[in-house]
Amino acid sequence: MSKIFNVAIIGVGIGRSHIVEGYLPNGDKFKVVALCDLNQERMGTVADEFGIERRVTDFDDVLAMDDIDIIDVCTPPMLHHPMVMAALKAGKHVICEKPLVGSLAQVDEVMAQEKISKGKLMPVFQYRFGDGIEQAKAIIDAGLAGKAYTGTVETFWRRDADYYAVPWRGKWATELGGVLMGHAIHPHDLFTYLMGDISQVFGRVATRVNPIEVEDTISASLVMKSGALASLTATLGAADDTTRIRLAFENVTFESDHAAYNPGEKLWKIQPRNDETKAKIDALLANWKHVPSRFQTQMERFHAALIGAAPLPVTSTDSRRSLELVTAFYHSSATGEDVVLPLGPGHSLYESWVPAQFRTA
Incomplete structure (x- = not known):
């Protein structure tokens, strides 16, 4: 029998689709044992539907759960970077919805952390x-x-x-x-x-x-x-x-x-x-x-990667290529210039493509 990995889903919007399309058809490979969402009513509805007992509103509570193997990040985009970094540092495997993070600097930080972390990271490109x-x-x-x-x-x-x-x-x-x-x-x-x-x-x-x-x-x-x-x-x-x-x-x-x-x-x-x-x-x-x-x-092949039977079906390198295109789009539109790839730390939008007036401190 193959190893069954315990999953905690963070955000039950698209997270419900992960359950229905990804985890239930692969019930011999994954078990969703915890949900985390600020909307307790919505979380309760999904938890009741699938018989999931653990329901928390604090992400740190999930990080502290020793029996959680995989943290599946399905939150709004601005939360992806801090949650992915925290989950990798906690030694968890991580699945993260698109976009993986919000800048090339952030994706490079995630990739550096990934190299020294126990867990594997799989971005979602279903x-x-x-x-x-x-x-x-x-x-x-x-x-x-x-x-x-x-x-x-x-x-x-x-x-x-x-x-x-x-x-x-x-x-x-x-x-x-x-x-x-x-x-x-x-x-x-x-x-x-x-x-x-x-x-x-x-x-x-x-x-x-x-x-x-x-x-x-x-x-x-x-x-x-x-x-x-x-x-x-x-x-x-x-x-x-x-x-x-x-x-x-x-x-x-x-x-x-x-x-x-x-x-x-x-x-x-x-x-x-x-x-x-x-x-x-x-x-x-x-x-x-x-x-x-x-x-x-995608979830079936992630399981194969976790047990060492296959490579990751989607990688952080794939996400970086995706975000590099986004960065080039915004730069070219603002300047009227062709943008030559790849883009690294020297690029003006490496740290963020978000206009300065909309950036949070």
């Missing part, structure tokens, strides 16, 4: 998992796609006033950014997961849809390290929620299923450019084994 995305990844990794030519990512979602009625949303100090941080961050991660690292970013951000502090509309032109060209566009002012990823390679073109919140689940459109490539792809996928989407597979 959209990576499912048959569609994994078949595309398998074809690329097998070398069948050939040279990358170009790609587009469209994140056209709808967010109205009721969405921003939640107090921490739409504010720099608490959400740490807008559509780049809370919405397009997932499709952009899928893009780099398949297309590799970015070399240059020319980006624009704007607030056009809702009366909020942060951006809700963005567009960028990219140069990839491979030499491929790409464009990213996102808005929260669309009529519905649609995510579209289209990638053109030398031998094949991919197009994602257009589902906004689970683009990896259904099979993608795969268009080989010639019969030879089609035959090789058909052979590669002939005995395909179904990959459950989202949290179910």
